[in-house]
């Protein structure tokens with residue numbers, strides 16, 4: 186078909202013949218023709234590029250090398266966007282758990298042109314994250330926080346580079362020192378403060394459990410809890426901002442939205458403002474520690490103090506002092522701030538779940554009460570040294586983390602080299618997720634997995650039972666904290682805070698369901714009401730927190746004794 190006849194399809198025929206008969210228009214016609222030719226060539230070119238993109242990127246991109254196959258997975262019905270529909274945006278771990286039951290322990294799901302590999306088996310998780318750690322230990326970018334994976338801004342999100350190595354060494358050093366020194370005696374006084382505040386206002390439990398974790402975190406990081414509420418606020422905004430779920434910015438599900446201006450995509454402003462305020466907070470906290478070291482008023486221990494002392498010592502290095510951590514003060518603000526942030530909501534979630542299960546399961550509350558009363562008595566609260574004698578308390582805590590995992594889909598890993606695993610091709614650039622919800626609900630290890638049953642950690646007939654009970658059950662080694670190079674560095678701190686806080690709660694309070702004044706029926710909280718954050722927990726629920734007989738006076742006296750040390 187000639188160009189003229191193509192033109193004729195789009196114009197009135199008589200008008201065209203009239204135009205053709207006019208000699209003065211011949212030049213115009215030929216220049217129009219060449220413009221149209223160019224346009225069509227451009228269109229063909231774009232079509233070619235588009236076609237190639239579709240064929241190569243969407244179809245061939247996922248094609249495995251000869252002899253290997255792709256990990257199986259649900260069919261994508263929306264080109265490029267992939268299989269987003271049908272995923273429960275409030276509780277995506279439920280969908281992934283269901284898919285993982287259909288596919289044999291490992292499946293693939295492409296979303297927005299990105300291959301995601303989902304694993305529901307602890308052996309495969311270990312094979313990939315531990316045995317092949319060199320390929321599976323980086324982190325993917327987060328659309329809503331561009332660049333978060335670079336420059337040592339957020340240890341937990343950083344790719345596997347030197348910033349990560351230096352900060353990971355720092356985290357190991359400060360957490361080991363804190364653990365060896367019983368967290369510098371911070372946890373118990375803070376637990377007494379929490380008990381006192383709950384006595385004053387028993388309906389304020391959500392805020393008080395949150396402040397308990399935020400204050401300990403701030404004191405460990407900076408030796409001072411005066412900004413604990415700001416740290417907590419930042420943590421509670423940070424976590425949805427990194428979540429690819431209903432609670433976070435839509436950009437984390439549809440990354441192209443990042444290109445829209447702030448006035449259209451208002452969550453960009455939310456992220457920017459939080460990051461600016463976070464940087465201000467982290468820098469000013471660090472500067473305060475620096476000033477207090479100079480004027481001799483610094484707390485005897487803080488992670489920030491350790492940073493500055495090492496820096497100072499390495500400047501005057503005589504050969505027998507350890508080297509500094511290698512990163513500048515501007516990065517230290519982030520290294521310390523991130524550790525502080527992570528220790529708020531991670532522990533707060535299970536602590537809140539504990540109140541929930543004690544309310545739902547009075548039989549277990551009675552068993553913990555009996556154990557704590559017998560071991561600890563009535564004149565003091567639980568101490569870390571009581572741990573070997575409190576297996577029932579430890580079992581009830583660990584069962585909270587198994588029953589409602591705080592990180593139900595793990596923290597994603599980026600694959601940095603092509604891999605072939607058991608005949609499956611796992612391409613570089615894929616994102617691997619370990620479905621903790623499925624691991625901790627594997628019926629072969631945890632019979633009747635949806636049932637809250639701490640006995641599975643205490644009685645030999647259960648597959649998860651381990652001896653001796655003076656040590657087990659414990660959180661160290663539990664799948665919920667990940668594995669390999671990026672395993673959670675906060676496990677011991679979690680264990681310590683939960684032991685003291687949960688034990689003290691049961692020692693001093695009864696946790697009961699509310700009663701509807703009209704019907705006289707118990708109002709039982711619904712354990713399915715959880716937020717959808719990547720690291721989550723129960724949403725606010727109501728229950729009746731009643732001080733135990735004879736405990737009110739004890740709580741007041743204990744608080745008076747420590748009030749001045751709280752800072």
Ligand code: HEM
Pocket residue numbers: 340341342343353356523524525527528529531532535586591592595596597665666667668669670671672673674675676678679
């Ligand atoms: C119940 C409590 C907690 C749970 C369930 C938990 C779970 C996790 C998980 C699943 C990961 C990813 C591990 C992986 O990629 O294999 C992680 C990483 C991390 N956690 Fe925790 N965590 C908890 C408490 C804490 C606490 C108290 C801190 C204190 C600072 C903390 C700091 C971190 C950091 C910094 C990372 C990143 C490590 C890295 O990427 O190298 N976590 N945590």
